Amino acid sequence: AQSVSQHNHHVILSEAASLELGCNYSYGGTVNLFWYVQYPGQHLQLLLKYFSGDPLVKGIKGFEAEFIKSKFSFNLRKPSVQWSDTAEYFCAVNKGGGADGLTFGKGTHLIIQP
């Protein structure tokens, strides 16, 4: 079975700082990788996804993530964060080629200070 670990449970940054949230997964086969965001009081929204092809994927709101297969990593980045990025961020994975349930990491609570 696959598992996902997110290294940082709480991150506090100032506006305009650069962001990198770590995500590592364990699974030997082909995987699909996702980052979801949950703004306060809202549902999980897809930020970006990787299925195949270019390992650097761009998502909404200026976020990007890089899939490094050799490191089993899919870190989320944003060059300059805004106060509105305050949210919970979840890395998730499911097996490639299917519509299996997602395995989530524990989430990172990101707080952006104005």
Place this chain on the structure above:
Amino acid sequence: EPEVTQTPSHQVTQMGQEVILRCVPISNHLYFYWYRQILGQKVEFLVSFYNNEISEKSEIFDDQFSVERPDGSNFTLKIRSTKLEDSAMYFCASSASQGGNQPQHFGDGTRLSIL
């Protein structure tokens, strides 16, 4: 943008009672899912449903749980005899995938509180 809708937003139930959580997936989607998130813990997969049958389920999804698609729009999760540890946020999701590689879209969740 089409959304997954869940009702109710908050359900309070006595221990031992049955509860049904309801979801309306996005209309052209084919795969349906339930997840739960116990307070302070990560989101956990419960079950996936395709073509009117369960396609995958986790260890959490024991005999107390069942899912149903009673009509063309609703997708329900039933917990037969609730326990205190069933208190959690329950999320429904759907995807358009037929053969994989489509993202899952989530509803706002139902907060289930067992007293």
